[in-house]
Amino acid sequence: MYYRIGEIEKKMQISIDTLRYYEKIGLICPERDTNNRRLYSGADVAWLEFIFRLKQTHMPLKEIKKYAELRKQGDETIAKRIDLLEEQRTRLTQEKMTIDACLSYLETKIAHYKTDLIKKECSQSE
């Protein structure tokens, strides 16, 4: 099953321009039909989904590209790819901790503001 660029745009949340940009920087390389139009395979779709996930979690395209390069080089690079994925796992675990720290900071701040608000209301009703 193949998809054309417009179908991919609708299927996933990636604009045609972005898809072409990703190709330009070497992230993805779909086949072409006889009229030179891009044909994205099921494997391409899976890869785009992966890219999408990595981007959602703030991996820069440069990093994603490293992984893409390894994919292109074939099975010899599987060990290296595992390394990259494990690094990313570590980063994400770290990031969750950062978020938790920020969340508790927010809670404290919100709580402070709320008591400020109550004080204000009291003084106004005097």
Added chain:
Amino acid sequence: MYYRIGEIEKKMQISIDTLRYYEKIGLICPERDTNNRRLYSGADVAWLEFIFRLKQTHMPLKEIKKYAELRKQGDETIAKRIDLLEEQRTRLTQEKMTIDACLSYLETKIAHYKTDLIKKECSQSE
């Protein structure tokens, strides 16, 4: 207690250029000494810490600036500030879920690659 820009740079992980940039876009407005040099108060430091946290969790400077504007306008805006902080809390909770989804995706992928590696080793030892 006041700090000069070089001290702030060392104290926190923010370069002098970035500190001046933040001032330019109106995020922070330190006092000045008689020689026009910036003097950051303890409150400024606390505010920079807050900015740092928000940035760590990917809030764009524009959003941070909204909050900064409300701060400048004084106590009347506390309710609005609570709204912003609660929105951010929602976003971060959401983001944790995104990260978890990506993490389980990574686990699956790593597991697949590892079985691939084992297969490869077996076929090589034949």
Added chain:
DNA sequence: ATAATAGCTGGAGTGTAGTCCATGTCAAGA
């Protein structure tokens, strides 16, 4: 036959968040 639709290319432009640089001022130490 013609017009609309979907695609192509190369290249320019945009927004975000800095980062760098030339030039200048001021205070303190040798």
Added chain:
DNA sequence: TCTTGACATGGACTACACTCCAGCTATTAT
């Protein structure tokens, strides 16, 4: 007095990740 160090300013430059545009081609619908 002279130099060094820390600061100031305005403005140019950069990296990243798109986004837009002009001009072209091929397929489909009327």
